[in-house]
Amino acid sequence: VPETEPLKPASKPGFLARLTGRASSQPVVKRVLDDDMLEQLEELLIASDMGVDTALRVTANIAEGRFGKRLSTSEIKQLLASEVARIMEPVARPLPLYPTTPQVVLVVGVNGSGKTTTIGKLASQFRAAGKKVVIAAGDTFRAAAVEQLQVWGERAGVPVLTAPEGSDPASLAFDAITKAQEDGADLLMIDTAGRLQNRADLMEELSKIVRVIRKKDETAPHNTLLVLDATTGQNALSQVETFQKLADVSGLVMTKLDGTAKGGVLVALADKFGLPIHAIGVGEQIDDLAPFDPEEFAAALTG
Numbered sequence: 001v002p003e004t005e006p007l008k009p010a011s012k013p014g015f016l017a018r019l020t021g022r023a024s025s026q027p028v029v030k031r032v033l034d035d036d037m038l039e040q041l042e043e044l045l046i047a048s049d050m051g052v053d054t055a056l057r058v059t060a061n062i063a064e065g066r067f068g069k070r071l072s073t074s075e076i077k078q079l080l081a082s083e084v085a086r087i088m089e090p091v092a093r094p095l096p097l098y099p100t101t102p103q104v105v106l107v108v109g110v111n112g113s114g115k116t117t118t119i120g121k122l123a124s125q126f127r128a129a130g131k132k133v134v135i136a137a138g139d140t141f142r143a144a145a146v147e148q149l150q151v152w153g154e155r156a157g158v159p160v161l162t163a164p165e166g167s168d169p170a171s172l173a174f175d176a177i178t179k180a181q182e183d184g185a186d187l188l189m190i191d192t193a194g195r196l197q198n199r200a201d202l203m204e205e206l207s208k209i210v211r212v213i214r215k216k217d218e219t220a221p222h223n224t225l226l227v228l229d230a231t232t233g234q235n236a237l238s239q240v241e242t243f244q245k246l247a248d249v250s251g252l253v254m255t256k257l258d259g260t261a262k263g264g265v266l267v268a269l270a271d272k273f274g275l276p277i278h279a280i281g282v283g284e285q286i287d288d289l290a291p292f293d294p295e296e297f298a299a300a301l302t303g
């Protein structure tokens with residue numbers, strides 16, 4: 001049974017209020033729950049980025065046993081919030097820490113999704129919790145990505161292992177796990193490339209990293225974290241599908257929930273894939289990573 005590491009609460013109280021999309025700002029008048037009203041609800045949920053399938057299912061669940069009844073706005077909101085919370089509760093789980101050390105966390109996702117930033121934030125939180133952390137800059141083809149990761153490593157006070165530009169990421173991963181083992185590190189986080197333009201290459205690169213890591217520890221990687229950008233909306237769903245083909249994704253971090261994203265896509269992701277949501281990114285600073293709280297999220301989403 002893995003030990004879990006609670007993340008610090010969001011540094012910006014009330015940030016979830018900004019997640020609220022149209023679903024909350026449109027008044028729902030007290031009236032009979034009929035087809036017309038259900039259609040309106042569906043539209044509001046779709047506008048919150050929930051996606052058609054999930055919006056239809058949520059609406060159907062609300063209607064079950066209540067069709068034709070009169071409901072007030074607050075009753076509808078409550079039903080909606082509990083329906084959303086029911087979907088989200090099973091996936092709200094912090095990054096599990098297994099007894100094996102170093103625990104290897106492979107971090108995948110398209111470029112720009114927030115991988116580097118999330119690795120920096122996680123490193124800082126684990127370090128603050130007394131864990132010894134090592135980072136490997138596995139995107140060896142993007143010099144800028146390596147430099148960014150070094151900046152984050154300095155901020156977090158965590159060493160970042162790098163390799164010359166263009167060198168084999170798998171050999172860096174091998175050296176990194178060797179060093180992490182020698183140093184008695186608790187956690188090794190490996191950044192990876194996010195070039196989806198050439199999927200075959202990326203798949204080969206990721207599977208080679210995994211093969212090489214397994215030579216040192218056959219139970220590794222213990223987590224494969226997919227970082228998703230909330231502002232890409234429904235596109236996040238196809239990114240999960242793509243990365244599940246490329247790697248053995250074990251959990252998600254959703255970034256940029258402090259911006260214009262409506263957040264409903266998290267419900268669609270939970271409904272469709274059931275993958276754990278380990279944390280959410282709520283800003284560009286080192287403390288802007290929060291645990292995912294289903295109740296708070298559901299309340300914010302439904303207004």
Ligand code: GDP
Pocket residue numbers: 109110111112113114115116117118145148194255256257258259280281282283284288
């Ligand atoms: P990578 O290419 O996947 O490594 O992505 P980066 O970590 O470099 O992030 C890309 C951009 O997104 C940077 O400008 C980050 O500051 C920004 N970013 C990452 N996470 C968040 C977040 O939670 N909120 C906001 N507002 N910006 C974020």
